Amino acid sequence: MTLLDYPGRVACTVFLSGCNFRCPFCHNSELLDANTPGIMNDEELLAFLKGRKGILEGVAFTGGEPLSRKGLPELLARIKELGYPVKLDTNGAYPDALKAVVREGLVDYVAMDVKNSPERYAETCGLPNMGYRAAIESEARCDTGDGRGAEPEGDSADRSVGVILAGTLLAKVAESKDFLIEAGEGALPGIPAIDYEFRTTTVAELHDEASFRSIGRWIRGAKRWFLQPFTDRETVPFAGLSAPSAEECRRYVEIVRPYVGEAFLRGE
Numbered sequence: 001m002t003l004l005d006y007p008g009r010v011a012c013t014v015f016l017s018g019c020n021f022r023c024p025f026c027h028n029s030e031l032l033d034a035n036t037p038g039i040m041n042d043e044e045l046l047a048f049l050k051g052r053k054g055i056l057e058g059v060a061f062t063g064g065e066p067l068s069r070k071g072l073p074e075l076l077a078r079i080k081e082l083g084y085p086v087k088l089d090t091n092g093a094y095p096d097a098l099k100a101v102v103r104e105g106l107v108d109y110v111a112m113d114v115k116n117s118p119e120r121y122a123e124t125c126g127l128p129n130m131g132y133r134a135a136i137e138s139e140a141r142c143d144t145g146d147g148r149g150a151e152p153e154g155d156s157a158d159r160s161v162g163v164i165l166a167g168t169l170l171a172k173v174a175e176s177k178d179f180l181i182e183a184g185e186g187a188l189p190g191i192p193a194i195d196y197e198f199r200t201t202t203v204a205e206l207h208d209e210a211s212f213r214s215i216g217r218w219i220r221g222a223k224r225w226f227l228q229p230f231t232d233r234e235t236v237p238f239a240g241l242s243a244p245s246a247e248e249c250r251r252y253v254e255i256v257r258p259y260v261g262e263a264f265l266r267g268e
């Protein structure tokens, strides 16, 4: 149960395994493999939700990357039949799947990650040979003794694979971003207006003022954006990452504010 994951609602959070990103600051790294055994199957989840009608006010899907899961639309349709509003978290890498669930009215609220400026997207989402991911794949990775890696000293010598992937991936994320901005305005024929937010988990080692100037320009016209300061925990794949100070976070919010309808520091 969560009072935080679905704005304004007492909801339950459903964690789906599988993700195509490898963000160095990920809180749910144990869920990235799509073959991670579940603790409930679809039927058990539906029975759980049936038994809590009148208590829960919504269902929030997170992960992992929920849109990477085959059969998600069918599961969402059955949850909607029970009368639950659905919130979906996404990294934006599956624009076609996103458009389909919005078009079919299977989600009521979308929270999409905007990981960083386009210039630093690849290292922030951990693409191969880029930044932190390079350190995972490199023998030079520094073991900090707690099973996690430390901050890399530099990028891999061969960045070409990462650069190609970055362009492809960024185009997909941009397609999702543009879709939400337009669908949020009710500007797309045949697509129901969707409520949404963008959010950026902010890490001192990955984000600076230039990042937020670029993010602001990139999401210009968006309805709502949150800055979420990074918090460390044991499941984060890299040790040594930190959040910017509260003062820096407030400054970053002010940088983005002129470009969007609303800009918030999550938790304030």
Ligand code: SF4
Residues within 6 Å of the ligand: 019, 020, 021, 022, 023, 025, 026, 027, 028, 029, 032, 063, 064, 065, 091, 125
């Ligand atoms: S933080 Fe990154 S790696 Fe972790 S689930 Fe989200 S998109 Fe995937």
